[in-house]
Amino acid sequence: MNYDIADPSLAEAGALRIEWANNRMPVLATIRERFEKETPLAGLRVAACLHVTTETANLMTTLRAGGAEVMLCASNPLSTQDDVAAALVADGIPVFAIRAEDNDTYYSHLRSVLDADPQITMDDGADLVTMLLKDRPEQRPIGSTEETTTGVIRLRAMEADGVIRFPVVAVNDSATKHLFDNRHGTGQSALDGIIRSTNLLLAGKTVVIVGFGDCGAGVAARADGLGAKGVVVEVDAVRALSAAMEGYTVATADDAARIGDVFVTLTGNLRVLRGSHFEMMKDGAILANAGHFDVELDLGYLQDNAVSKRRIRHELDEWTMKDGRRIHVVAEGRLVNLGAAEGHPAEVMDMSFANQALAAEWLATDGANLGNKVYRLPETMDQEVAAIALEALGGGLEHLTDEQIDYLASWEQGT
Ligand code: NAI
Numbered sequence: 001m002n003y004d005i006a007d008p009s010l011a012e013a014g015a016l017r018i019e020w021a022n023n024r025m026p027v028l029a030t031i032r033e034r035f036e037k038e039t040p041l042a043g044l045r046v047a048a049c050l051h052v053t054t055e056t057a058n059l060m061t062t063l064r065a066g067g068a069e070v071m072l073c074a075s076n077p078l079s080t081q082d083d084v085a086a087a088l089v090a091d092g093i094p095v096f097a098i099r100a101e102d103n104d105t106y107y108s109h110l111r112s113v114l115d116a117d118p119q120i121t122m123d124d125g126a127d128l129v130t131m132l133l134k135d136r137p138e139q140r141p142i143g144s145t146e147e148t149t150t151g152v153i154r155l156r157a158m159e160a161d162g163v164i165r166f167p168v169v170a171v172n173d174s175a176t177k178h179l180f181d182n183r184h185g186t187g188q189s190a191l192d193g194i195i196r197s198t199n200l201l202l203a204g205k206t207v208v209i210v211g212f213g214d215c216g217a218g219v220a221a222r223a224d225g226l227g228a229k230g231v232v233v234e235v236d237a238v239r240a241l242s243a244a245m246e247g248y249t250v251a252t253a254d255d256a257a258r259i260g261d262v263f264v265t266l267t268g269n270l271r272v273l274r275g276s277h278f279e280m281m282k283d284g285a286i287l288a289n290a291g292h293f294d295v296e297l298d299l300g301y302l303q304d305n306a307v308s309k310r311r312i313r314h315e316l317d318e319w320t321m322k323d324g325r326r327i328h329v330v331a332e333g334r335l336v337n338l339g340a341a342e343g344h345p346a347e348v349m350d351m352s353f354a355n356q357a358l359a360a361e362w363l364a365t366d367g368a369n370l371g372n373k374v375y376r377l378p379e380t381m382d383q384e385v386a387a388i389a390l391e392a393l394g395g396g397l398e399h400l401t402d403e404q405i406d407y408l409a410s411w412e413q414g415t
Pocket of ligand 1: 178186214268269272292293
C-alpha cells in the first residue's frame, strides 16, 4: 500500500482519538450499520480530499463499510492531524498528508489519490476536482461531492463555464450541514483556536467579525456569550442589518480596524483585511482567519512592511511594525480552527459527514441519471439526518396528525 505520512508510530494515539470522536457521531454510526448490510459502494474507489481529522477518519471507515476502497489526502496543508493519518494507515487506508507540508507536497498528494482513478471524489474547497477537471481529461468519475461554501462557489463558477463533466453534490448546501457545521461548528472551534494560541480572556474585548454569513454569525454569537463586544463588518446590506438587529455594532472595515482587539475573517473573499487596516490597528491586535483559503488576511503586506517577525506562542506569530506596534497572526492566516485547534467538534461533523456518506451513496445509485451539474441532496436526507441527530440529543420530534396534513394541503378553510 502506498502512503505518505509524518510518523507511523503515532497510530495508537490517533486510534484512541478517533474512537472518542466516533462515540459522538451517532448519525454516521447508523449509516455505517446500514452500509455494512447493503454495501451500496461495493467495488467503488473513493478519493477524499478532506481535513485529516478524527471525524474524517470515521467517515473513511463508514465509506469502507459501504464496500468502497478509500484513500485520503489533506484539503489544507496545515489541517492534518498526523496521529490520525498514522492510525488510518495502520488500519489499511492509504493517506497522503503531512501537517505543515509545503504547497508542492500538498499538490503531489492530491495527484497521488487521483492516480488511483477514483470513481467518486470528495472535496473540501474543490482543489481535487479542479485538478481532475484541468489536468486529467481522460478521467471520468461517476461524480464528486463538496463540503464547503468556498468549494461550492468555485463549482458554480465551473458549472457556468461549462467545464464540469460529471455530477457534483454540494453537501454544504444541505441544511443539516451549513446551519450546524458552519454556524455552531465554526462558532465554537474558531474561538477555540484563538484561545488555545493566545490564552486570551475574551470578556470585555472588542471582537471584529468580518463576514456575517453562517460562519460569522456563529462566531459572533459565541464571542458574545463569552462577554466580548461584537463588531460586524459586512458588504451585504441584509446581513449587516440582521447583525445590527442582533445587537452587534456594524462598522466599515476602516472603523472596525481602529477599535478591534481581535479580528476574525470569515468571508471566503480576498484581502478583506489589508495594509491600510493593519496600519490603523492597536498595538497587540490579534488576527485570525476562519475562511477556507489563506487569502483573507493580506500577510504579504506584513511580510513587506513589518520590521520583524517571531513565533511567540504555539501557532501565533508576532509582527512588529515600523512604529513599534505589534500585530499577532494566528495559524499563519490559515483556517484557525484547524490550524490552532482540532477543527469542529465531532457532533457537528457527524451531520456533515452523514451528508457526505449519503451523497456518495446517491452518486453510486443514481449518478448515471444525473447531468453535469451541481446538485443539492434531496431534502428527505436532511430530515433523516436531523431526526437521528435529534434523537441522539434526547429530543422528541412531534408528528403531524392526519387532520393537520389535510389542513395544510387544503385552501378552502378560512376565518
Ligand atoms: P457565506 O457566503 O454565508 O458568508 C460570507 C459572508 O462574507 C457574506 O455575508 C458576504 O457578504 C461577506 N463578505 C464577502 N466579502 C466581504 C468583505 N470584503 N467584507 C465583509 N464581508 C464580506 O459563507 P460561510 O458559509 O459563512 O463561509 C465563510 C467561509 O468560511 C468560506 O470560505 C467557507 O468555505 C469557510 N468555512 C470554514 C469553515 C471552517 O471550519 N473554518 C467551516 C465552514 C465554512
